[in-house]
């Protein structure tokens with residue numbers, strides 16, 4: 001068990017980045033419109049979400065003070081999750097689904 | 103054996119093994135009835151044999167757990183059992199209850215009677231008076247063990263074991279509640295059946311495994327404690343809401359299909375953790391313990407439980423799969439390997455470990471014991487595979503093609519013959535085990 | 548950094564900050580919500596049109612604002628740990644209170660969303676969507692409630708380890724929402 005070492009400036013910076021990325025999510029996900037996302041935007045959306053999750057883990061939860069194995073393990077886990085979600089979303093474009101446009 | 107009162111465990115193990123023998127012999131008879139349907143049908147019908155088979159299983163596993171607790175709690179708490187007399191009394195109560203249940207099933211002399219008649223729900227067929235007897239026995243047991251722990255040293259192993267055994271008793275109370283509404287009836291029925299095997303029994307299993315690892319390897323208690331806390335957390339986190347995998351088609355709301363699928367899919371994790379735990383401990387702590395057979399059973403148990411409960415459980419736990427496989431031979435395949443791997447094998451591991459101490463000798467008959475492991479593990483694995491194939495074909499013919507039940511059964515005959523064959527191998531293994539642990543012993547040098 | 552008595556006995560888990568049990572929980576929750584979200588997207592593949600219509604009925608802006616509310620609340624929680632590490636007990640309590648208050652704001656916004664959905668516009672929506680929407684966000688909201696209780700407890704029994712562990716739970720809730728929101732509200 002370890003204790004995290006943090007400083008206020010670093011936390012505030014993390015917060016600012018996360019807020020910025022949240023705006024990016026809103027943009028990529030077109031919060032204000034009822035339209036369907038093009039594959040690239042979907043990719044951006046899930047990518048940014050994964051990045052935000054990684055930042056929360058690393059900076060707020062202090063994962064970056066842990067061993068590099070753990071850091072890679074969580075990165076890999078998040079990548080697998082976001083990539084699977086993207087793949088499942090894009091599966092709609094496969095011909096097996098009758099309506100090719102989502 | 104460090105404390106005189108641990109001797110109690112000997113009698114619990116003895117009673118458990120007697121019932122084990124009966125259970126698997128009845129299993130073999132049922133296996134034969136499957137291929138020769140009229141066998142003994144005038145004397146004792148199949149459903150009665152089935153009750154004997156499953157009830158004997160549950161009761162002997164519980165006797166084994168009680169015995170394990172009476173053996174390991176004194177060593178953990180570093181004092182004698184609070185009252186050995188109560189422990190013997192509890193055993194007598196349980197034996198009387200078991201005989202009562204058997205007589206009730208076989209002669210059915212009190213059909214329909216609220217107190218003396220058998221109650222009909224699978225696994226919980228015991229007449230009311232036997233159920234109440236079981237509860238009294240459980241209370242006596244819990245009093246005895248809890249007092250021993252409270253007055254002695256408190257360890258993670260005994261804490262987890264106590265939590266598990268209190269849970270066993272608590273959830274058994276739902277067996278008394280049998281609402282008229284069939285959906286509710288099933289809902290509460292699973293509180294006992296599922297939460298036992300995929301919740302509180304898992305805690306008992308983890309505690310026994312941890313105790314064996316402590317004794318059989320040189321690993322520090324601190325490390326072992328961390329592992330079992332983690333395993334317990336995972337088991338409860340996934341297993342409790344995992345109950346939802348039985349709520350798909352019994353009239354409960356549709357969201358259970360999602361809850362059940364998601365949580366039960368993760369139930370494989372604690373079983374995997376137990377495999378990793380056991381192998382890491384034996385590999386790292388590789389103190390050469392003379393009781394090789396106990397090590398084999400402990401390791402084997404985690405692996406077989408991982409396959410039987412984890413993999414075979416996962417196979418039919420997602421709602422869209424279970425829609426087709428529900429109640430087919432796939433369920434029977436899973437039920438057999440899971441029960442055998444997790445609870446039968448862990449009990450046999452504990453018995454293999456404890457008997458030489460209880461009988462004051464060196465580990466003995468190790469070769470026969472290990473052969474019995476391979477006979478049972480091999481027999482049960484083969485039986486599981488045959489039933490799985492039978493189940494897949496049954497699912498296809500009956501659920502997809504819509505053929506009727508009996509005509510499908512006729513096409514599965516070859517699998518039932520193979521099940522009988524592997525079952526007989528298993529029975530031989532079981533008898534060999536009993537001989538190896540209770541038969542002639544080597545005198546301490 | 549005060550060492551723990553059996554710092555190394557957690558094996559590989561020892562190098563993680565806070566109580567290792569919380570990391571077991573974080574991993575478990577990630578898996579549960581991960582599998583749940585996969586179920587959501589796959590259910591979407593089966594009826595994309597119904598899902599698109601259902602997703603359009605959500606208040607996306609409310610969801611986005613809630614993201615920011617939680618992230619800000621996470622900052623406050625982290626500042627509480629920082630203050631406690633400098634032995635500033637009272638300050639850390641104020642930060643915990645701030646974090647908790649934002650948690651309450653999150654729940655209020657959520658409650659309005661639910662009210663709207665239940666009273667006005669759940670008719671004609673995809674059934675899997677409704678089930679999963681309520682299950683996933685509801686399960687998450689239950690964690691927020693639980694988190695509030697935990698923050699209260701660690702504010703009261705406020706040693707560093709408790710505060711670290713309690714706020715770790717809070718960050719996890721935050722983390723889950725960051726993954727949940729885009730998939731349920733925006734991915735269409």
Ligand code: HEM
Pocket residue numbers: 125126129130131132133134136152155156159433434437438441442446521522525526528529
């Ligand atoms: C320790 C070993 C064994 C365990 C743990 C065990 C466990 C069980 C369980 C839990 C059931 C109920 C299954 C369900 O509800 O789906 C069952 C039924 C059954 N068992 Fe066993 N059993 C064992 C050994 C055997 C053996 C050796 C045979 C011999 C062939 C056998 C044959 C059967 C049969 C035929 C049924 C009835 C299945 C049905 O109703 O279709 N069992 N057993």
Ligand code: HEM
Pocket residue numbers: 224299300347348366367369370407410411412414415416417418419420424427428429430433436437438440441444445
């Ligand atoms: C050691 C642990 C376990 C034991 C002893 C066990 C035993 C059993 C038994 C005996 C049944 C049949 C009940 C009946 O009579 O209807 C059953 C059903 C079932 N089990 Fe398990 N099980 C275990 C763990 C698991 C796990 C971990 C999973 C999932 C991952 C699982 C999934 C299921 C499912 C889905 C059913 C229902 C089958 C159906 O619909 O017919 N089990 N289990």
Ligand SMILES: [Fe+2]
Pocket residue numbers: 296300344345347348
């Ligand atoms: Fe179950």
